[in-house]
Amino acid sequence: MHISEVTCCFCGALCDDLEVEIENNRIVDVKNACKLGRTKFFNIQKNRLKKPKINDKEVEYEEAIKKVSEMLIHAKKPLIYGFSSTSCEAQKVGVALAEKVKGVIDCTSSFCHGPSIIAMQEVGYPSLTLGEVKNRADLVIYWGSNPLTSHPMHLRRYSVFSEGKFRRGRKDRELIVVDVRRTETSKLADMFIQVKPNSDFMILNALRTLLNYGEINKEKIGGVSINILKELIEKMKTCEFGILFFGLGLTMSFGKHRNVCEAISLVRDLNRHTKFSIMTMRGQYNVTGFNEVLTWQTGFPFAVDFTRGYPWYNPGETDANSLLQHEDVDAILVVASDPVAHFPKASLKYFMKLPIAIITPFENLTSKISDIVIPSSVAGIEEAGSAYRMDSVPLRLKKIVDPPDGILSDAEILKRILQLCST
Numbered sequence: 001m002h003i004s005e006v007t008c009c010f011c012g013a014l015c016d017d018l019e020v021e022i023e024n025n026r027i028v029d030v031k032n033a034c035k036l037g038r039t040k041f042f043n044i045q046k047n048r049l050k051k052p053k054i055n056d057k058e059v060e061y062e063e064a065i066k067k068v069s070e071m072l073i074h075a076k077k078p079l080i081y082g083f084s085s086t087s088c089e090a091q092k093v094g095v096a097l098a099e100k101v102k103g104v105i106d107c108t109s110s111f112c113h114g115p116s117i118i119a120m121q122e123v124g125y126p127s128l129t130l131g132e133v134k135n136r137a138d139l140v141i142y143w144g145s146n147p148l149t150s151h152p153m154h155l156r157r158y159s160v161f162s163e164g165k166f167r168r169g170r171k172d173r174e175l176i177v178v179d180v181r182r183t184e185t186s187k188l189a190d191m192f193i194q195v196k197p198n199s200d201f202m203i204l205n206a207l208r209t210l211l212n213y214g215e216i217n218k219e220k221i222g223g224v225s226i227n228i229l230k231e232l233i234e235k236m237k238t239c240e241f242g243i244l245f246f247g248l249g250l251t252m253s254f255g256k257h258r259n260v261c262e263a264i265s266l267v268r269d270l271n272r273h274t275k276f277s278i279m280t281m282r283g284q285y286n287v288t289g290f291n292e293v294l295t296w297q298t299g300f301p302f303a304v305d306f307t308r309g310y311p312w313y314n315p316g317e318t319d320a321n322s323l324l325q326h327e328d329v330d331a332i333l334v335v336a337s338d339p340v341a342h343f344p345k346a347s348l349k350y351f352m353k354l355p356i357a358i359i360t361p362f363e364n365l366t367s368k369i370s371d372i373v374i375p376s377s378v379a380g381i382e383e384a385g386s387a388y389r390m391d392s393v394p395l396r397l398k399k400i401v402d403p404p405d406g407i408l409s410d411a412e413i414l415k416r417i418l419q420l421c422s423t
Helices: 035-042 061-074 088-100 114-123 130-136 200-213 226-238 257-270 287-298 320-325 345-351 365-369 410-422
Strands: 002-006 018-023 026-031 078-082 104-107 139-143 174-179 191-194 241-246 275-280 331-335 356-360 372-375 385-388 394-397
Touching (some): 026 035, 061 331, 061 356, 061 410, 078 088, 088 287, 088 385, 104 320, 114 257, 174 226, 191 226, 200 226, 200 257, 241 257, 257 275, 287 385, 320 345, 356 365
Parallel strands (some): 078 104, 078 331, 139 174, 139 241, 174 191, 241 275, 331 356
Antiparallel strands (some): 018 026
16 A cells, blocks of 8 residues: 655654555555654564553553553642654643643753743744745755754755755755764855854854944954854855754753844844844654644643643743752653653652653653553554644644554543543
């Protein structure tokens, strides 16, 4: 069986042109996907969880779901975390569950692009779609991002190599890469600017100064000569349509959300001279979707605390890592995530002491230490749904194969937990 227009559920690029061949409920071929996407499609049975477990003992779904609901009901301040690798439908139920048990809900964006979201709230965000980049951009800048390894199809589908209405691919576009080290993407660049670590804010501020005032009385800033910065700002000012894609290299270096504020302000200033925009390079395929869904229902994009009986948002207090490091939660439910593999040691020290439940298709480091493990189907492959691309464009996820016998979706598991918590 041939299925066309399949959306890849690996990274935030959400490529939606995959062609998948199915034989006897097994994926035998995937076309138009990158290596990372193909790996996910071909390895959905690897490290699969097949039965719910309580303290490493196999149980039925009903027993495991009842145990999770009891854990959440009896907790004074439970944390529900994850959601970036599941559908919007599951995320919606997760928000309702957090509100019902008066807990805190957060996703992986608080650990990666949380500073980006805070910056957008502070200074605004001149947004656009990836389709506009494909059709119009003649200057493409990747700052603190290496898409050839993190989003392999991004350059081909949306930016440098894509052919759009007004651009004929690589010959009509200029690529600039700004990073602390040479990367695979920098090898393709027309101009590579290597900056000193933790100097992004200074360089962005220098570019704004050159754009608005013309001169800086220094020879170098952040390891980059003023002449190179002058050349860069001239390219940015004189292009027809520019786009600045930025990654965790900007959000995780010294300055965090202030770096992003300065980048957005630079783009705002450039719009007095030409058309320019900016976009985050989101990692997990539906992390943007969680921010959208949570904002629909609470008005806030991540790290929402319901313990007061209404949504309370205060990053630095209500995000998952702050709560764990302050020992301010007493139970945790993880959905479609692996915090043990990514959280800092300061958070995991308390995390390991908590009652832990996890809903996930695959065995991971978090499932190995969890008290309750509930297997789920793979959204976008074994279950249909919806997700948001990194430019906040919603796309449909198709079901292309059946999950293992008896395995429920994230949304269905969460609905059953919510139902028990409501009775």
